[in-house]
Amino acid sequence: MGILSLTTFIPLLGALIVLLIPKGQVKLIRGAAVLTTLAALAASLCALNAFDPGTIAMDGLPMQFMEKYDWIPTFNIHYQMGADGLSLPLIVLTTFLCFLAAVYSTSITERVKEFFFWYLLLEVGMLGVFCALDMFLFYMFWELTLVPMYFLIGVWGGPKKEFAAIKFFLFTLFGSVFMLLGILALYFQSNPHTFDMLELMKATGGFSREFQIIVFMAFYLGLAVKVPAFPFHTWLPLAHVEAPTPVSVILAGILLKMGVYGLLRISYSILPAGYEWFLPYLIVIAFINIVYGALCAMAQTDMKKMVAYSSVNHMGYCLLGMAAVSSTGFNGAVLQMINHGIITAALFFLVGVIYDRAHTRDITAFGGLGARVPVYAGLMAMTCFASLGLPGLAGFISEFLCFLGAFPAWKLYTVLSVSGILVTAAFFLRMLQKVFLGPFNEKWKDLPDMNLRELVAVAPLAGLMLLFGIWPRLVLDIMNPTLTVMAKMFPGMFAIVR
Amino acid sequence: MDGLKLLLPEFGLSLMALGLMVCDLFFDRRAGKALLALGFVAAGVALGSLGLAYNAPEAYSGLGTLWAVDPMSLFFKAVILATTTFVLMLSIDYKPAAELRHPGSFTALVLFSAVGMMLLVSATDLLLIFLSLELVSICSFILVGFERRDLKSSEGAIKYFLFGSFSSAIFIYGISFLYGALGSTSLLDLRPLLGEGPALMFMVGCILLLVGFGFKVSMVPFHFWVPDAYEGAPIPVTTFLSIAPKAAALGVMVRVFNHLIPHSQLELTGLFSLLAVLTMTVGNLTALFQTNIKRLLAYSSIAQAGYMLIGFVTADAMGREGLILYTFVYVFMNLGAFAVALTLGNEEGYELEAFDGLSQRNLGLALLMTFFMLSLAGIPPLAGFIAKFTLFAAAVKTGHVWLAVAAVLNSVISVYYYMSVVYHMFFKQARTHEPAPTRLFVTGTLAVAAVGVLFIGLYPEPFLAVAHLSAEFLPSAAALP
Numbered sequence: 001m002g003i004l005s006l007t008t009f010i011p012l013l014g015a016l017i018v019l020l021i022p023k024g025q026v027k028l029i030r031g032a033a034v035l036t037t038l039a040a041l042a043a044s045l046c047a048l049n050a051f052d053p054g055t056i057a058m059d060g061l062p063m064q065f066m067e068k069y070d071w072i073p074t075f076n077i078h079y080q081m082g083a084d085g086l087s088l089p090l091i092v093l094t095t096f097l098c099f100l101a102a103v104y105s106t107s108i109t110e111r112v113k114e115f116f117f118w119y120l121l122l123e124v125g126m127l128g129v130f131c132a133l134d135m136f137l138f139y140m141f142w143e144l145t146l147v148p149m150y151f152l153i154g155v156w157g158g159p160k161k162e163f164a165a166i167k168f169f170l171f172t173l174f175g176s177v178f179m180l181l182g183i184l185a186l187y188f189q190s191n192p193h194t195f196d197m198l199e200l201m202k203a204t205g206g207f208s209r210e211f212q213i214i215v216f217m218a219f220y221l222g223l224a225v226k227v228p229a230f231p232f233h234t235w236l237p238l239a240h241v242e243a244p245t246p247v248s249v250i251l252a253g254i255l256l257k258m259g260v261y262g263l264l265r266i267s268y269s270i271l272p273a274g275y276e277w278f279l280p281y282l283i284v285i286a287f288i289n290i291v292y293g294a295l296c297a298m299a300q301t302d303m304k305k306m307v308a309y310s311s312v313n314h315m316g317y318c319l320l321g322m323a324a325v326s327s328t329g330f331n332g333a334v335l336q337m338i339n340h341g342i343i344t345a346a347l348f349f350l351v352g353v354i355y356d357r358a359h360t361r362d363i364t365a366f367g368g369l370g371a372r373v374p375v376y377a378g379l380m381a382m383t384c385f386a387s388l389g390l391p392g393l394a395g396f397i398s399e400f401l402c403f404l405g406a407f408p409a410w411k412l413y414t415v416l417s418v419s420g421i422l423v424t425a426a427f428f429l430r431m432l433q434k435v436f437l438g439p440f441n442e443k444w445k446d447l448p449d450m451n452l453r454e455l456v457a458v459a460p461l462a463g464l465m466l467l468f469g470i471w472p473r474l475v476l477d478i479m480n481p482t483l484t485v486m487a488k489m490f491p492g493m494f495a496i497v498r
Numbered sequence: 499m500d501g502l503k504l505l506l507p508e509f510g511l512s513l514m515a516l517g518l519m520v521c522d523l524f525f526d527r528r529a530g531k532a533l534l535a536l537g538f539v540a541a542g543v544a545l546g547s548l549g550l551a552y553n554a555p556e557a558y559s560g561l562g563t564l565w566a567v568d569p570m571s572l573f574f575k576a577v578i579l580a581t582t583t584f585v586l587m588l589s590i591d592y593k594p595a596a597e598l599r600h601p602g603s604f605t606a607l608v609l610f611s612a613v614g615m616m617l618l619v620s621a622t623d624l625l626l627i628f629l630s631l632e633l634v635s636i637c638s639f640i641l642v643g644f645e646r647r648d649l650k651s652s653e654g655a656i657k658y659f660l661f662g663s664f665s666s667a668i669f670i671y672g673i674s675f676l677y678g679a680l681g682s683t684s685l686l687d688l689r690p691l692l693g694e695g696p697a698l699m700f701m702v703g704c705i706l707l708l709v710g711f712g713f714k715v716s717m718v719p720f721h722f723w724v725p726d727a728y729e730g731a732p733i734p735v736t737t738f739l740s741i742a743p744k745a746a747a748l749g750v751m752v753r754v755f756n757h758l759i760p761h762s763q764l765e766l767t768g769l770f771s772l773l774a775v776l777t778m779t780v781g782n783l784t785a786l787f788q789t790n791i792k793r794l795l796a797y798s799s800i801a802q803a804g805y806m807l808i809g810f811v812t813a814d815a816m817g818r819e820g821l822i823l824y825t826f827v828y829v830f831m832n833l834g835a836f837a838v839a840l841t842l843g844n845e846e847g848y849e850l851e852a853f854d855g856l857s858q859r860n861l862g863l864a865l866l867m868t869f870f871m872l873s874l875a876g877i878p879p880l881a882g883f884i885a886k887f888t889l890f891a892a893a894v895k896t897g898h899v900w901l902a903v904a905a906v907l908n909s910v911i912s913v914y915y916y917m918s919v920v921y922h923m924f925f926k927q928a929r930t931h932e933p934a935p936t937r938l939f940v941t942g943t944l945a946v947a948a949v950g951v952l953f954i955g956l957y958p959e960p961f962l963a964v965a966h967l968s969a970e971f972l973p974s975a976a977a978l979p
Binding site for chain 2: 166
């Protein structure tokens with residue numbers, strides 16, 4: 001068994017173990033779950049350690065840790081896993097955030113066994129999506145994330161949890177069934193019929209432009225819902241707000257990345273003509289995501305909803321970088337995925353911290369908390385600054401790269417999109433001001449500061465924000481070789497941005 | 499009478515059924531469960547004898563005067579017998595022995611019905627098709643109304659009977675057209691007529707035949723009897739009706755309209771694909787509003803029939819294999835879903851509220867029901883997904899892209915009501931904290947269904963291979979005139 005399979009299926013093993021523990025043994029269940037996520041993190045770090053970013057194969061994409069076994073020969077389906085500079089950082093991000101969120105989840109007291117069962121199953125699905133190199137396998141993992149998420153939102157969520165859960169389920173399923181049709185179309189168009197992504201990438205020259213455009217749209221429906229790209233974002237604020245804190249962290253930190261990952265791995269690499277055709281629309285969608293997302297966030301008084309909309313805004317930067325189709329833009333987009341994962345995870349944790357204590361997330365309900373809870377205020381301020389793109393912190397680097405990549409190709413939209421940064425800064429600063437500065441609201445005089453469990457979840461993220469802000473090459477060096485090859489994969493195409 | 503020995507399983511079961519009917523006169527109620535068990539053993543033995551056919555296909559398949567026993571019909575017979583076996587198992591646990599009425603007759607009717615279906619999937623002559631359809635129908639009417647003192651049961655039976663006799667009349671009217679066009683009732687003789695282009699009389703006959711089949715498959719617009727009959731019938735009978743007659747009718751439809759007189763040559767493919775879309779859409783949209791698990795599963799079974807019809811519309815090898823796989827998987831997931839409903843039904847009734855908080859009362863049972871519901875909805879990695887995948891692939895391959903789009907959209911709609919059961923199990927508070935009852939045969943059925951749903955979903959290759967082997971007809975296409 002290869003390292004990627006090991007990483008992916010450790011949580012499955014953990015889920016089964018959790019299922020076998022009697023539901024009264026709450027401590028044991030929590031311990032088993034946290035240890036499982038820690039083991040998965042360790043396995044993924046081993047992979048990271050063994051990964052050689054410099055390995056560039058002459059033909060097509062360099063994949064490492066390849067595993068390939070026959071699975072369903074009737075349809076030429078293989079169990080195929082592999083990782084490159086695009087997927088490996090996301091795999092590590094997944095195991096890392098899953099570990100932190102598992103630590104944070106130990107405060108959950110209701111139906112603990114079920115919670116961790118679904119939680120670990122969700123981790124399997126997410127890791128599988130980033131590892132799979134066979135379309136069928138990819139789709140299986142993609143769908144595997146739906147059901148656990150449905151339960152995690154629906155059982156442990158907020159007041160409107162049932163509606164949020166089923167809306168999330170139906171929305172994403174609606175998109176992904178079209179992706180399934182796209183996968184089938186690719187299968188029957190390729191000769192010999194195959195679901196192998198690497199084979200399909202090689203076969204892409206044989207697909208006509210019209211075919212690629214149609215299949216691209218089918219995939220886009222599935223991926224855009226996950227990103228979420230305007231106008232498919234409406235499930236996101238609801239699901240994020242209703243989900244319990246650790247699940248919001250996973251949703252924003254990892255699940256959204258699956259969409260962008262799919263756009264790069266499948267839409268761009270297998271359907272370049274479709275991607276090229278879509279570019280003028282993609283840049284408009286990126287612009288709308290950035291500005292509209294930021295303005296929506298500005299209008300919120302619920303902190304969690306504000307953070308949720310800021311995700312729409314930040315995923316817009318990813319799309320902006322991707323519309324550049326250059327090595328700078330791609331690097332920016334993927335780095336933005338990692339940074340957004342880290343920053344938003346921290347934001348959701350922090351919002352959860354205050355909600356657990358005050359049972360409200362209304363910005364206007366607080367005031368002057370800075371002196372009462374200094375550790376919390378410091379971490380929150382730092383995270384907000386990272387999110388709004390303050391130089392020296394992680395968010396700045398990736399946003400800068402996205403804009404830098406997009407500018408030569410799309411001058412007007414890039415300039416317009418910069419206004420999004422301004423709005424982002426405005427709503428974060430407004431929130432900081434209302435919550436932490438100003439006259440102290442006596443209602444909160446007994447508010448305790450962060451406890452150890454919360455610090456364990458948030459402090460590593462804060463450290464990474466600073467680290468990646470000062471020395472982004474830690475991440476960039478891993479992904480740059482792959483993304484540079486990807487950006488130059490289709491030399492005769494994409495005249496529109498070159 | 500050539501090839502009579504090909505029908506030995508049918509003869510055996512008929513004799514058994516007659517014997518059980520006689521037994522019913524002499525045994526009192528306490529022995530009732532033994533009679534059910536006897537029936538279940540008989541069906542199991544017949545199923546085993548079919549299993550032998552897979553080892554030596556030549557010895558077990560061949561052409562008779564009015565029937566053809568080929569891999570296709572053997573597969574459907576196996577499905578019918580498997581369903582019969584499990585339904586009789588469930589019947590043992592359905593009620594306490596003291597409440598059983600005429601267990602011997604009940605078993606005999608189920609067995610006769612199974613015999614009718616087995617003859618149906620082999621038939622190559624319109625007369626045999628009609629006779630076996632009638633055998634199935636009449637047994638089913640009585641089975642639906644078996645709870646004589648329950649008004650709903652009688653209501654369902656009467657509705658079923660009226661619709662059924664009406665469609666039988668139309669069916670036999672269709673046969674008269676075909677006979678008039680040709681002067682024969684053998685479908686093998688009908689085929690040469692196709693070469694001359696479809697004559698009007700011939701076409702009318704074929705469409706009227708469709709009414710008869712559509713009634714049994716619960717194809718829209720011949721589905722109106724389904725919810726009432728399913729709701730009124732005792733739940734083992736509902737389980738039986740939701741699987742076996744549907745599979746049998748699909749089997750005979752595939753034989754008639756894909757093989758002997760292909761619908762593509764009749765230029766009816768458009769009509770059939772429209773009916774498939776209608777069936778799944780009406781089934782799914784109506785199911786959204788159901789609050790009774792029997793009715794919900796009734797409409798779900800209509801929608802499921804719609805998906806299966808995709809394989810019938812594409813009419814290529816892949817579509818047939820998809821249809822076979824889907825039927826096979828459908829047995830497991832529907833059987834499982836009904837077995838859970840039966841477990842709760844006796845104490846809690848069949849409204850969806852019966853499922854409230856099941857996850858707290860019995861997490862294992864709730865998870866199993868979730869698996870069956872997700873499998874019916876076609877969510878990977880469960881068996882329902884791979885079956886749908888094969889059918890959708892066949893639709894995309896043969897260029898029926900709109901049919902595929904309609905089918906995937908329907909799958910999305912269906913998630914809503916399948917998950918509503920899950921909603922009751924996991925999101926609602928339990929009304930009692932007594933653990934849900936567990937009974938031996940129900941648990942056995944559940945275990946088989948769960949293993950099937952999980953295993954076929956994760957490793958479908960052997961089942962695809964069986965589907966591939968089973969998608970053969972006799973006489974083969976080459977041997978047809």
